[in-house]
Amino acid sequence: MHTRYHAKSNTLIVGAAFCLTATALPPITLAETTNNSDNYSANNKNTAALPAWTTTLKRYSIDQPAQQQQTSTLPFRTRIRGGVWLSAPTGDLRFGGPAASDVSVEDHLDLNNPQASFTGDLTLDFKNNWKRWQLWFDAFDTSQDSTTNLPVAATVNGTSLPRGTRVQSSFAATSFGAHVGYDLFENILELNEPDNVSDNPDAELRLHVIGGFRALNIDESFSAPAPGVSADYDEWHAIAEAGGRLSILVNPRESPWGSLDVSLNLLAGYGLSDGDLTTVDLFTAITWQPIPNAGFSAGYRLFDISLDSVQQSNGSNFEADVTLAGFFLGGQITF
Secondary structure: OHHHHHHHHHHHHHHHHHHHHHHHOOOOOHHHHHHHHHHHHHOOOOOOOOOHHHHHHHHHOOHHHHHHHHHHOOOEEEEEEEEEEEEEEEEEEEEOOOOOOEEEOOOOOOOOOOEEEEEEEEEEEEOHHHOOEEEEEEEEEEEEEEEEEOOOOEEEOOEEEOOOOEEEEEEEEEEEEEEEEEEOOOOOOOOOOHHHOOOOOOEEEEEEEEEEEEEEEEEEEEEEOOOOEEEEEEEEEEEEEEEEEEEEEEOOOOOOOOEEEEEEEEEEEEEOOOOEEEEEEEEEEEEEEEEOOEEEEEEEEEEEEEEEEEEOOOOOEEEEEEEEEEEEEEEEEEO
16 A cells, blocks of 8 residues: 555656646747748748747758858859861862962862861850850861872972872861850840749850950871972961851750750951961851750861961972861760
């Protein structure tokens, strides 16, 4: 009897203490908790009206990751494209000035067979206050060589070569370009509703004016071993360029097929070094990105070179009117 009574007394004491504690705390209803949570989520300011235990949630607020993401976002979008350019030169070469013969690259020297060459470009599209600006870097490297018999007689560096002379020749061009572009109108095509304009519209039509510089190396050699005639030219040239870029981006936000980017670049260049050098660079490409960060690119590039009154290694004049042209196939990554 005594033991049972002692246990019952302990139970009553614990129960009384629990009741006193419960009456000392303010009642918290479900509605109050919901309202306080909403106020914290919406304003994140008035924490005095919240229960003390809710202040510990501040460090785990859902707003924190978004703020961290904004501070870590780059101020520009980067696009890297590279691939194979099946270039083939056409045009004429002249060794030795006005008295020399025009030697056809494709008909006389058989240098117009398409060769797999490297081409690539890097584009930085700026955002926010600089969103109209763009930096564009590109490069290509192409070369051709052949050994053939001259189908016609020709004069090279003052020496007459009869028809059927065995000749060896090569032509190579390497280029690095750096340009700045400015978007004149931002997005010309605005397919969104006026009250629903976003940073990622369904379609964009942009026109950039472009200016910049290019370093171009032209390497040409010609030799006829039997008569002992040779001609060589290997020089770098600095070129100032200006032109434009027209691009159309179709990026439906609800489409499962990804985005499609069509671009057309046209640049005209003038040589800043010795000699009379002009260039025209035409590049058009279609890029399909089935996923946001990678895609496939295909297009066509034409690079025209007109070089006059420059000296070969032996001091004779050299002239070239050559066009490098061919299809391009590659890939692109965006981040």
